[in-house]
Amino acid sequence: MNDSRNLIEQESVLEQKHEETVTGSVVSHEDVPVFRTKDLSVFYGDFRAVRDVNVYIKAREITAFIGPSGCGKSTVLRCFDRMNDLIPTARVEGTVEYHGVNLYDREVDAVEVRRRVGMVFQKPNPFPKSIYDNLAFGPRLNGIKKKADLDVIVESSLKRAALWDEVKDRLKASAMGLSGGQQQRLCIARCIAVEPDVILMDEPCSALDPIATARIEDLMQEIKRDFTIIIVTHNMQQAARVSDQTAFFTTEVNPESDRRTGVLVEFDKTQKMFSNPSDSRTEAYVTGRFG
Amino acid sequence: MRRLFIAAGLTTLLVTVLIVYTLVKDAVSFFIDVPKYELWTIGWFPRRGFFDIKTLVVGSLMVTGVAMLIAVPLGLGVAVYLSEFARPRVRRVLKPIVEVLAGIPSVVLGYFAISFINPNIVTVLAPGANKAFNIAAAGVAVGILTIPIIASVAEDALRAVPLSLREASYGLGARRVATTFRVVLPASISGVVAALILGISRAVGETMVVAIAAGAVGGGLFSTDPFQPGQTMTAAMAALGFGSDQVAGDGLAFQSLFFIGFLLFVLTFLLNLLGDRLVRRVREEY
Ligand SMILES: Nc1ncnc2c1ncn2[C@@H]1O[C@H](COP(=O)(O)OP(=O)(O)OP(=O)(O)O)[C@@H](O)[C@H]1O
Ligand SMILES: [Mg+2]
Numbered sequence: 191m192n193d194s195r196n197l198i199e200q201e202s203v204l205e206q207k208h209e210e211t212v213t214g215s216v217v218s219h220e221d222v223p224v225f226r227t228k229d230l231s232v233f234y235g236d237f238r239a240v241r242d243v244n245v246y247i248k249a250r251e252i253t254a255f256i257g258p259s260g261c262g263k264s265t266v267l268r269c270f271d272r273m274n275d276l277i278p279t280a281r282v283e284g285t286v287e288y289h290g291v292n293l294y295d296r297e298v299d300a301v302e303v304r305r306r307v308g309m310v311f312q313k314p315n316p317f318p319k320s321i322y323d324n325l326a327f328g329p330r331l332n333g334i335k336k337k338a339d340l341d342v343i344v345e346s347s348l349k350r351a352a353l354w355d356e357v358k359d360r361l362k363a364s365a366m367g368l369s370g371g372q373q374q375r376l377c378i379a380r381c382i383a384v385e386p387d388v389i390l391m392d393e394p395c396s397a398l399d400p401i402a403t404a405r406i407e408d409l410m411q412e413i414k415r416d417f418t419i420i421i422v423t424h425n426m427q428q429a430a431r432v433s434d435q436t437a438f439f440t441t442e443v444n445p446e447s448d449r450r451t452g453v454l455v456e457f458d459k460t461q462k463m464f465s466n467p468s469d470s471r472t473e474a475y476v477t478g479r480f481g
Numbered sequence: 482m483r484r485l486f487i488a489a490g491l492t493t494l495l496v497t498v499l500i501v502y503t504l505v506k507d508a509v510s511f512f513i514d515v516p517k518y519e520l521w522t523i524g525w526f527p528r529r530g531f532f533d534i535k536t537l538v539v540g541s542l543m544v545t546g547v548a549m550l551i552a553v554p555l556g557l558g559v560a561v562y563l564s565e566f567a568r569p570r571v572r573r574v575l576k577p578i579v580e581v582l583a584g585i586p587s588v589v590l591g592y593f594a595i596s597f598i599n600p601n602i603v604t605v606l607a608p609g610a611n612k613a614f615n616i617a618a619a620g621v622a623v624g625i626l627t628i629p630i631i632a633s634v635a636e637d638a639l640r641a642v643p644l645s646l647r648e649a650s651y652g653l654g655a656r657r658v659a660t661t662f663r664v665v666l667p668a669s670i671s672g673v674v675a676a677l678i679l680g681i682s683r684a685v686g687e688t689m690v691v692a693i694a695a696g697a698v699g700g701g702l703f704s705t706d707p708f709q710p711g712q713t714m715t716a717a718m719a720a721l722g723f724g725s726d727q728v729a730g731d732g733l734a735f736q737s738l739f740f741i742g743f744l745l746f747v748l749t750f751l752l753n754l755l756g757d758r759l760v761r762r763v764r765e766e767y
Contacts, residue, residue: 276651278569305654315645318668327663328653377649384653 222289224249224388224418225270229284232265232274238444239265240452242284245437247388252410252419254429254460257439257475262452263422266439267390269293270420271307272300305332308381312393314373316365316380321357324365324376328384343383351379352409371402378409382417389413391421395428407432426476429460436463438472504746507739514733525712526700527721527734536703537741540616540711544691547620547707548627548684553677555624556631560676563632564639565661583629591693594622599694603708610708614696617707622690631680634760638672639665675759682752686745688715714741 223246230243240262247253247270255263265274272293274280285292293303317324325344334340344361348354353375357368365376374394381389391410395403403425410419410432423429429436437457441450456463456472467473515532525536559579563572599618604610610617642665650660666673696710699720704711721738 271652273648273652276648301651301654301656304652309648309652311645311648311652313645315643315649317646317649317664327650327655331653331655331659380649380653 222249223247223287224289225420226287227266227269227284228287230266230269230286231283232262232269233279233281233283234277235279237449238451240439243439243454245454245457247418247420248435249418250414250416251434252414252421252432253435253437254433255420255422255437255439256424256426256429257452257455258441259424260450260452261439261441263439264392265452267392267420267422268309270388270390271304271309273304273309275300305384306386307388307390308384308386310374310377310381310389310391310394313397314370314377316368316373316376318364318366320362321365321368321376322361324380325383328380332384347379347383350382350413351375352405352412353379369402371398371405374398374402374406375409378406378413382413386417388418388420391419393422393424396424403428426464426478430464430476433460436460438463438467438469438475440471440475501746504739504743507736508743511733511736511740514736524700524702525697525717527717527737528699530733531700532733532737532740533703534741534744536701537712537714537717538744539703539705540695540697540701541685541713541715543616543705543707543711544620544623544687544695544713545681545684547617548624548687549677549681551621551624552627552631552680552684556628556676556680557635557673559628559632560635560639560673561661561666564636565657565665579629579632582625583633585626587626587687587689588693590622590626591619591690594618594690594694598622607708611696611710614694614710615708616695616711619691619694619696619713620707622694623684623687626687626690627680627684630683631676634676634679635673638669638676638760641672642668671759671762675756678752678756678759682749682756685752686715686749688719691716692719714745718742718745 225245225247227243227245231241232239243262243266245253245266255267257263268274269282269286270288270293274282282294286294288303288307291298317327319327322344325347326340329340329343334343345354345358348357353372356372357363357376365373368376374397378389378394395406398406407428410421413419421429421433435458438455439452440455442453444451456467456469458468463472464476467476516530519530519532520534522531522533524531525533559575563576563579567575595614595618598621599610599613599615602621603615603618604612607617646664646668647660650664655663691713692715695713695716697712697716697720701710701712718738718741721734
């Protein structure tokens with residue numbers, strides 16, 4: 191009971207702010223950042239994994255996070271849907287604003303955040319259920335029960351994820367029987383099915399072959415009309431190809447311990463980041479002269 | 482050294498074969514010797530030549546049924562709580578407690594059934610129940626014994642569900658309860674069912690508690706009333722063993738012991754086999 195009341199309050203907190211930013215001002219929708227982090231640091235226990243991150247994520251754009259392993263890309267990404275909450279030791283300092291609301295405010299419900307901010311993971315993780323039930327999972331959580339309604343959502347989500355033609359004859363078959371690339375597109379479709387505002391992708395293609403990767407990249411271009419996307423990738427060409435903005439992170443040695451803390455080095459238009467970066471470390475990294 | 486291990490293996494095999502052989506030999510000779518109509522009469526009175534098997538089977542089923550009424554909700558509840566809800570610190574305390582429960586000798590629980598469960602629970606809820614011994618009280622105690630098995634096997638199955646599936650669920654905006662019931666439990670269903678089957682197998686095979694608390698000494702009429710004394714397959718066997726007159730003789734009563742034993746063996750063997758299969762299938766599903 192308490193839960194449901196919270197949920198309704200949350201709904202209104204996020205909704206209100208959203209309205210204000212969208213309708214209440216003269217600035218066009220595109221100019222209002224979906225996310226803005228201020229001096230964001232994330233700790234695992236005592237260890238500061240990443241510090242002082244300041245980025246803003248614009249609506250209907252693709253933002254790429256790049257950088258060497260362990261620099262905190264996933265850690266920062268997982269702040270945008272409060273997925274870090276699942277790790278008991280994780281702790282956040284600074285703010286992550288979503289349409290002006292600090293996601294880490296006490297009255298914000300992480301579950302409500304995740305209904306607006308979807309996530310696609312590195313390893314495809316379909317549920318061991320039928321393709322249909324994978325797609326219907328999110329809508330059912332949101333209280334959609336009628337078969338006809340679910341049918342429509344399942345079909346349109348699969349179409350938007352460019353998977354419909356491949357699976358339309360076997361919606362009742364297990365999702366585990368799909369290829370890796372198909373599974374990943376299924377996960378994207380499953381995400382789309384709840385009509386999120388933002389889709390976070392953590393190395394979505396790292397387990398896929400080049401053809402499956404190309405399909406996902408095409409798909410991202412396709413769906414960016416409707417969704418704001420943040421993608422973590424180790425593939426420089428991919429970042430250059432698909433993204434509008436790029437954030438480059440690296441690690442710095444800590445004076446007080448031997449563990450390295452991630453820092454944001456540079457954040458700019460992708461074109462600039464790859465052709466004329468301001469920081470020499472960015473240049474070294476994007477031209478492959480890193481380390 | 483190698484030979485020593487081979488010898489150990491062979492000995493175990495030999496013992497198993499010997500047990501099965503004795504069981505089958507006497508079971509078969511009983512089945513040949515017994516007048517078949519005695520297998521379906523008014524009750525189980527082996528020393529008078531009444532070998533009504535259904536009395537025992539129904540008794541065992543009633544005890545197992547009552548036990549499962551207790552153990553399934555509690556065992557699964559504990560498993561779900563430990564694996565999905567408990568904070569690590571709570572878990573560190575609770576899990577050993579459940580394991581201690583598994584270590585309580587069943588004879589103790591037998592006396593607990595007659596000294597506590599029957600007077601304070603069973604006869605209170607069912608005033609007509611037999612004040613000293615009955616199937617229900619024995620069943621509750623067997624259920625308590627079964628909780629740890631169901632809890633630990635089911636918990637293993639739940640915890641084996643990969644984090645990535647939970648993340649997928651939370652990522653779509655599911656709460657913990659929804660994640661537990663719509664993702665984790667369905668994904669581990671064969672392991673959970675295996676836990677239930679192993680629990681049933683344990684309950685069917687439990688002897689000491691029913692011998693003490695179900696209260697049919699030497700024999701009993703066929704009955705389907707769980708609030709009266711009753712016979713189970715295991716307790717009937719134990720009673721035959723305790724009896725002083727015809728023990729270890731060649732009498733039909735003594736041989737009937739092997740016949741029940743054989744039925745019991747087949748039953749629990751099949752249940753365990755099924756449980757094992759399901760446990761193994763869990764690992765293949767995701
Ligand atoms: N659950 C955790 N507990 C403790 N430390 C963690 C945890 N997850 C990540 N870290 C640490 O935080 C730092 C950043 O990790 P993160 O996974 O965000 O890096 P990344 O940039 O995504 O790396 P990769 O490119 O390898 O995925 C690393 O030092 C890592 O060891
Ligand atoms: Mg990562």
